[in-house]
């Protein structure tokens with residue numbers, strides 16, 4: 470035993486760092502294989518960002534097969550495999566993609582065996598073109614999955630330590646043999662393990678890492694987390710500190726949001742409508758129907774000055790959203806045709822809070838929001854002319870989204886790029902082993918969920934909806950399976966006669 474490895478406070482077969490969907494799936498699989506497992510979670514409760522996830526991607530699942538006559542066509546594993554590689558311009562890692570598409574259906578069965586019931590299998594954003602029908606939406610959404618997984622790991626005998634932040638990896642002769650951690654009282658702990666699985670959920674809550682790595686250029690610093698948590702890239706950084714490599718690091722799953730507001734906000738949903746958007750210059754910058762693809766929208770917003778977009782909404786639009794409901798859908802956050810009954814109250818509160826603006830004229834709106842009145846009035850004039858002509862000469866927006874801005878009072882809603890997660894980080898093999906700069910596995914170290922790269926190139930594949938959450942659960946399970954096999958193989962080798 471080296472100085473590094475002596476004096477462990479506790480020893481387990483496997484230590485899992487992080488208790489979201491990927492970490493709990495890993496811990497469950499390892500404990501069910503009969504190994505001693507500790508799960509260390511820095512928050513007072515497990516769940517992480519996985520509690521917000523609305524659904525999981527899977528291919529050729531039993532749920533899809535059961536709906537084959539009514540809900541399809543459902544994607545085959547081969548179609549999904551090709552989609553990930555083509556969408557990423559072949560920057561995805563075929564080994565990792567194959568691992569995911571081959572094992573995703575089993576994840577659905579495993580979650581079902583814990584009590585998860587799926588109430589929808591299909592696409593996610595109804596207006597988004599070319600989506601694969603991969604989205605499996607559980608009753609009670611991600612929160613229910615995490616609750617059932619938490620119960621299952623307790624039953625399986627996993628020792629769960631909450632409010633315990635892992636700070637580093639302990640190595641011996643190049644192999645990972647444990648972790649250092651700190652509990653909520655500030656006590657430091659050293660926990661030994663034959664394998665460590667990193668499941669810390671990426672770095673969406675670490676502005677410095679976002680600025681350094683996010684693949685959206687200088688504006689990365691303006692990206693806000695959609696649901697701020699504690700995913701600060703700890704697992705990625707501790708692996709980098711012992712020589713791990715990255716792969717396509719910095720893919721951000723970004724979409725629209727209003728700073729400081731929940732994803733269910735109706736003023737944010739109104740702003741998301743593909744009508745009239747301008748950036749800080751007071752001019753349009755895109756065909757607003759790009760907003761129907763959340764993956765593209767994150768990139769489009771992130772490229773604007775300050776990563777900001779300003780939606781101009783007139784009172785006809787407000788009445789339409791209140792009386793007829795939303796023209797677009799975004800999973801459970803923005804229901805298709807859902808009537809926005811709180812919209813007016815919300816807009817007025819936003820104006821009061823200084824995050825939206827209201828006026829009786831476009832020039833007055835410009836002054837209130839800090840735009841050049843002449844420029845904004847010209848933009849609205851050109852836009853209304855395009856609506857009257859039924860043709861958008863600037864950005865070729867489909868005619869059905871050309872709704873004029875006519876009736877006061879007018880509002881401006883300030884949207885910006887918000888990230889649900891980062892979904893690439895460490896280079897891993899198809900077995901989820903963390904690789905070093907020579908692409909050799911670091912013995913005893915695995916990475917899963919948002920900490921592991923492989924499924925994406927430079928952006929999230931929203932047209933395979935549920936990818937990150939499906940990947941989280943599947944990669945956790947598969948990593949544990951390989952870690953268990955490696956540990957049991959090593960034990961068998963030791964037992965074998967000389």
Ligand SMILES: Cc1cc2nc3c(=O)[nH]c(=O)nc-3n(C[C@H](O)[C@H](O)[C@H](O)COP(=O)(O)OP(=O)(O)OC[C@H]3O[C@@H](n4cnc5c(N)ncnc54)[C@H](O)[C@@H]3O)c2cc1C
Pocket residue numbers: 486487488489490491492509510511512514515516517518519520521522523524525526633634635636668669670671695696699700701702703704732888889890917918919920934935936937938939941
């Ligand atoms: C609002 C919202 C909606 C989403 N919807 C979807 C969706 O519908 N479909 C989809 O595919 N994805 C969705 N996502 C993305 C989601 O992040 C992923 O789907 C996935 O569930 C992430 O799983 P994970 O296990 O990698 O990370 P998490 O579930 O975030 O778990 C990481 C855990 O690690 C813990 N941790 C971090 N550092 C340490 C440390 N040093 N020591 C100990 N513990 C640590 C964290 O506290 C956290 O509990 C959504 C995200 C958000 C925010």
